[in-house]
Amino acid sequence: MNKSVIALVLTLGLGSLASVHAQQAPAAAPAINDAQIAHIAYTAGAIDVTAAKQALSKSHNKAVRQFAEEMARDHAAVNDQALALAKKLGVTPADNGTSQSLAKGAAAEQTKLAALSGAAYDKAYAENEVAFHKAVLAALDGTLIPSTQNAELKSLLETGSKLFHEHEMHAEHLAASLK
Template identity: 45%
Template sequence: MKIKSSLMAMGLAVSLFHATAFAQSPAELNDLEIAHVAYVADNIDIRYAHLALAISKNPEVREFANTMIRDHEAVNEQALALLKKLNAQPQDNFLSKSLQINAEKLIDEMSKLRGDEFDKRYAANELAYHKAVNDLVENAFIPNIENAEVKALFEAGLQIFKAHEGHATMMVGKLK
């Protein structure tokens, strides 16, 4: 139920339907599929952050966006290094595809906003996005990852994303 809530929060109702239809769920993904989801999720947040830097004039929002780019790029760098070490390639999957489709819609929506309206939407999305991803990583991915090094990287990543969730909570509060 918790995983289902996460997916719904990420706007993945359609994906959930497909997941059921094809007997797929986040908990059934293999390590390489999970790695792909994480890489996609990282890059989506980096795209949101670049959008914020292009639109927002709020110093706090811009600082947050810069932190998202800095941290998610650092995580991606570690992930790619680990995959290279393991001589493995991440595998595309239903969840990665759904995340990307949903992100395109959100970017389209947010790119039409300006000023406070954008800042509040961006902040609210960052909070919801990190909450959903953290729930997914903590409850669906980490318990099912088989490779110890991949699991350790996800555990380290979760700490970062939880810090982002806390930071986003503060940002949302200040923008009210």
């Protein structure tokens, strides 16, 4: 249910990019450029920081709050680094269809979560975090990292992939503990 929204948006958004990429000759330029990739990665991080802030304003569960604090802290750190790198490289992150789909899907999810409270909210937040991190991880490893040209951006995204993997495991433990 809720998890399918963001997962679907990501799959569709990046799936269409992947298919564009697949239609091109192997030597051709990637379907997405580094400025767009940086924007997508930044948007994904910002979405999770916003979700974490909502969790911190709504949840009274200690484990949920600790998880949310970790999400806010880690994703803010990656995004600060991404902005600093973009500035250093003279790249302006470029808005694109995938970023817009991500933002739209996340806004809808946040509205849904806002209507919940107590244990129902905690459970829905944790389950959505599992789905969100899984979907972004698939996009990072399957499309974004292989398409990235700049070595420093690629390295940052690879660190981001490890981070998303850790967060996904943490979210799964959290979701399991709330059942």
